[in-house]
Amino acid sequence: MRLGAGALLALLLAACGSGPGPGETALSGSSVTAAVDDPGSVTLPVDPAVTIGHLDNGLTYYLRSNDAPGGSLELRLVVAAGSLEQNVTGSGIAHFLEHMLFNGTADYPGNQLDDALQTLGMQVGADVNAYTSCDATVYGLTVSLDSPEHVEVAFDVLDQWATAATLDPDAVVAERGVVLEEYRMTETAQGLIATRFDEVYTEGSVYEGCDPIGTEGAIVTTDPVDLIHFYDRWYRPDLMAVVAVGDLAVDLMEREVIDRFSDNVARADSPEPRARQAGLVTGVVAEVVVHPDAPSPFVSIDYSLPDREPGTVDGERTALLDGLVSALVQSHLDEQVAAGNLPVVRPFATEFAYTDSLRFMGFNYVAKDEAASVTAMLLELRGLANRGFPSDSVERNRAAFANALDQSLAAEATRQDYSFAASYVAHFLGGADIGEVTARHARQTEMLESITADELSSHFATTFGEAAPLVLVVGHDPADLPSTAELEAAVNEGLTGTAGTGRAETTGVVDSLMEPPTAVDPVAVNRISTHGAVEFVYRNGASVIFTRSDISEGQVDLWAESQGGWTLLEPGSSALVDKATGAVDRSGAADLSALEVEAFQQSAGIWLMSMINETTEGFMGSARSTDLESLFALSYLRANEPRVDGPAFDEAVEAITSEQRSVEADPYAASSVQLADARYGGDAYFRPYPDASQVTNFSAEGALAMFESRLGDVDDLVIAVVGDTDEITVRRLADRYVGTLPAGPSDTWAALAPEPPVGVVTRTVSAGANEASAGFELLVITEVDPTEEMLAASRVLERILQSRLFTTLREEMGLSYGGGQVFIDLVEHPIPVAEVFVSVNGNPEGIAELYSRTLAEMADLAASGPDRDELERARSTVLTDLDFITNGDILERLIAWGRSGGEDSATLADRYYEVERISPDEIKTAAKMLLPENRRIEVFRVPEGTMP
Amino acid sequence: MTGNNRRPDRLSLFPPGGALTLEGLDGSDTSNRAPDTHRLLADLRSSEPVS
Numbered sequence: 001m002r003l004g005a006g007a008l009l010a011l012l013l014a015a016c017g018s019g020p021g022p023g024e025t026a027l028s029g030s031s032v033t034a035a036v037d038d039p040g041s042v043t044l045p046v047d048p049a050v051t052i053g054h055l056d057n058g059l060t061y062y063l064r065s066n067d068a069p070g071g072s073l074e075l076r077l078v079v080a081a082g083s084l085e086q087n088v089t090g091s092g093i094a095h096f097l098e099h100m101l102f103n104g105t106a107d108y109p110g111n112q113l114d115d116a117l118q119t120l121g122m123q124v125g126a127d128v129n130a131y132t133s134c135d136a137t138v139y140g141l142t143v144s145l146d147s148p149e150h151v152e153v154a155f156d157v158l159d160q161w162a163t164a165a166t167l168d169p170d171a172v173v174a175e176r177g178v179v180l181e182e183y184r185m186t187e188t189a190q191g192l193i194a195t196r197f198d199e200v201y202t203e204g205s206v207y208e209g210c211d212p213i214g215t216e217g218a219i220v221t222t223d224p225v226d227l228i229h230f231y232d233r234w235y236r237p238d239l240m241a242v243v244a245v246g247d248l249a250v251d252l253m254e255r256e257v258i259d260r261f262s263d264n265v266a267r268a269d270s271p272e273p274r275a276r277q278a279g280l281v282t283g284v285v286a287e288v289v290v291h292p293d294a295p296s297p298f299v300s301i302d303y304s305l306p307d308r309e310p311g312t313v314d315g316e317r318t319a320l321l322d323g324l325v326s327a328l329v330q331s332h333l334d335e336q337v338a339a340g341n342l343p344v345v346r347p348f349a350t351e352f353a354y355t356d357s358l359r360f361m362g363f364n365y366v367a368k369d370e371a372a373s374v375t376a377m378l379l380e381l382r383g384l385a386n387r388g389f390p391s392d393s394v395e396r397n398r399a400a401f402a403n404a405l406d407q408s409l410a411a412e413a414t415r416q417d418y419s420f421a422a423s424y425v426a427h428f429l430g431g432a433d434i435g436e437v438t439a440r441h442a443r444q445t446e447m448l449e450s451i452t453a454d455e456l457s458s459h460f461a462t463t464f465g466e467a468a469p470l471v472l473v474v475g476h477d478p479a480d481l482p483s484t485a486e487l488e489a490a491v492n493e494g495l496t497g498t499a500g501t502g503r504a505e506t507t508g509v510v511d512s513l514m515e516p517p518t519a520v521d522p523v524a525v526n527r528i529s530t531h532g533a534v535e536f537v538y539r540n541g542a543s544v545i546f547t548r549s550d551i552s553e554g555q556v557d558l559w560a561e562s563q564g565g566w567t568l569l570e571p572g573s574s575a576l577v578d579k580a581t582g583a584v585d586r587s588g589a590a591d592l593s594a595l596e597v598e599a600f601q602q603s604a605g606i607w608l609m610s611m612i613n614e615t616t617e618g619f620m621g622s623a624r625s626t627d628l629e630s631l632f633a634l635s636y637l638r639a640n641e642p643r644v645d646g647p648a649f650d651e652a653v654e655a656i657t658s659e660q661r662s663v664e665a666d667p668y669a670a671s672s673v674q675l676a677d678a679r680y681g682g683d684a685y686f687r688p689y690p691d692a693s694q695v696t697n698f699s700a701e702g703a704l705a706m707f708e709s710r711l712g713d714v715d716d717l718v719i720a721v722v723g724d725t726d727e728i729t730v731r732r733l734a735d736r737y738v739g740t741l742p743a744g745p746s747d748t749w750a751a752l753a754p755e756p757p758v759g760v761v762t763r764t765v766s767a768g769a770n771e772a773s774a775g776f777e778l779l780v781i782t783e784v785d786p787t788e789e790m791l792a793a794s795r796v797l798e799r800i801l802q803s804r805l806f807t808t809l810r811e812e813m814g815l816s817y818g819g820g821q822v823f824i825d826l827v828e829h830p831i832p833v834a835e836v837f838v839s840v841n842g843n844p845e846g847i848a849e850l851y852s853r854t855l856a857e858m859a860d861l862a863a864s865g866p867d868r869d870e871l872e873r874a875r876s877t878v879l880t881d882l883d884f885i886t887n888g889d890i891l892e893r894l895i896a897w898g899r900s901g902g903e904d905s906a907t908l909a910d911r912y913y914e915v916e917r918i919s920p921d922e923i924k925t926a927a928k929m930l931l932p933e934n935r936r937i938e939v940f941r942v943p944e945g946t947m948p
Numbered sequence: 949m950t951g952n953n954r955r956p957d958r959l960s961l962f963p964p965g966g967a968l969t970l971e972g973l974d975g976s977d978t979s980n981r982a983p984d985t986h987r988l989l990a991d992l993r994s995s996e997p998v999s
Contacts, residue, residue, distance in 0.1 A: 416982075552983075883987055883988050883989050886984065
């Protein structure tokens, strides 16, 4: 995990400042010039493109007209009250109430709301959702603007949530099972370990003990009267905001808000929410957290950061300093690991916010000797704090941040509705910066230039001087972990021993990855009219297919694929291919070190990963429009002169260890092993994880050889390029970096895959800690002709079955939080099949009921087909999904065209119209074919020693 | 910090839709952000001949 371009952007755009809290003065899009003595506390100006207003009753609204993605509207109802406002800390009332707003309002009694929203194309979970935190409760809708009715219904639903919950006692009782199921899912080993971290982070703050889900006892005895009391006291206009961002005129949105929300009133007394301040966590923590189901051991070290005022001049500078410091520390740790000076694997450093007011600088990593590593790490950090950051590292990271700032400015043109909506929610709740992007870019660029190495070093030294390390070592076997006393001694040694005296920094600045090869002309240039694309075909067998897309301004995406995959490697290689590609991706290339390549990638904002799949191999990547050449050059270097360096190989070995531990401790990983074993009849064809001899024999040379054998040359490589660039540029780069790749022997995949098993194959695995991962997986494999009609039918069928399982397993039976997750995939190679995968998580005592109901719903669909209403609701939500496309969707179609030599020419529009057209009879036929009663693999995650 | 194992400090009413992963099921954040989208039909409709 490294800071890619996205993470840099996130740091730069991190919440900064104190704007208007709930109930404060309206800003109405103008800048605020408060007359204050301290210029650093001046609030940053608000973007004039957002209309912020207040109704007389105190309700705030944020409205913005925006055309990305277009034809859509994001709505939020924000309630500035959360679990902190409960009378009883662990009651879970705020969260339970949030559930109840979907179980009956005046206009939508019972569960009618779900159906009504699905009819408008909204998918529960994706387009309709809500969350409760200690700080707030937020409801959200994503509405496609197909008719004015959609807008009216959506605003009406927001108003219903704000004012018209029925909170029927019978409905409360009915919802208890669902909330209990959600509670149960937090009781996994990982959930319990995370709880311990939460306790450490929040001790002594207003958040101490705040856990939105509440206790099991409280959920079981939830009293409707308490829900009504909370609703009436805290769901009131002065604590609410309505956020609307989308492809609609602001005056239309404003009329909706005024018409619907002006008559809302407080229904009870109006107490003040609790103050959200939290101080520094200053006490040293040294703790070994042991759980028998814990994942592979790791070390975490955190330092509390001072609260900052978001949205102010000072807050913005602090955010920038914190972000730069964490990037500089990351660089330093990587350099020390590469030089063999620090005994840890994959150190990761970042600043993060637990809540708006509780922030930390955090590290985690893996080490053979955890105690010794903690001493070494603390001494290393202290030494760095004493010496300060070297100026060349500061310059390198400053340049990377400046480039990321430029990119954020370029990307603003297609900034998405949901992104604006999220920032307005953050502004209402915590005063985050919602300034105009050009002004912010100018301000932060100037700020970046003015920040000196001394200021950064001093900021880092102060941070470490004020806070104490919070050290937690997590693992499952006490014999392999330090004792608490040993860890305490190690921390003490790290705090009092002689700090490191300084080591040479090793990363040079790389201006370009390579000299461009001499260009070659394509042997053919073809126009692909169906896709509005152009294809350049080269003598070495490679081709590049390009189409322009303005979905993401300033960005270009790439997907390359050739045929073969691990079917052409040694048996068992499937278990190691992603370790081999990962090791190459994290290493240097040609004569450049891993750190030089990574620093270059960060500065240029490019991202590239390689992959070897079952029947294909290739690359995926992304670049800023201004740095597309770097992406082509890196792909060229990875194919031509790949390397596997020591630290990257260590990370791959660590990943194997971590996976082995997952299979032992994580019921889902164990289930996937059983599914694969049942599907392929043992591991002769497919092995998900390496066996003991593979682990023993795994070497850097072997990983490199595996990579080179599939990705070292080209024969039928198809590279699709989609994004904000032009044909001349792509042609120029393809001539240089694709046409010149070495040609290899022609090959295709090997048809070795065994047929799926017949009949019903049943396996069981443990449900894990507290039986919190109880449930089951079903996999039904059917040989089919993967036509466009079958694809359309399977998409609608997938949504119908998912919706049925949600309604029955969750809403009706109350035995599952998620209902069932359903995926239907059509696989073309090596055997054309449809794979229906159903995963249900639920009450360990109700597994038999959940299982028989799931089978009954599948059988009913196979026998009778869907009813007309559910089919139309499902069709509506699938069409909405297909209507909103990404560069990735276009890339997939171009790759399919290239891979099939033009035979697969279906466009995204074809696929949309196929779903629009498909008849109930065709869906019924597909259901009958894909949901047979007597053929499936099933794996139960059940309490030890039991079996339904 | 617990890294990938970090539990979110907020609870969602429903599991997130779309590309659901097992990590997503237990509520943890699995991606920095969703990819940008664009409305297909807007293009199709604007490219249809006006009679």
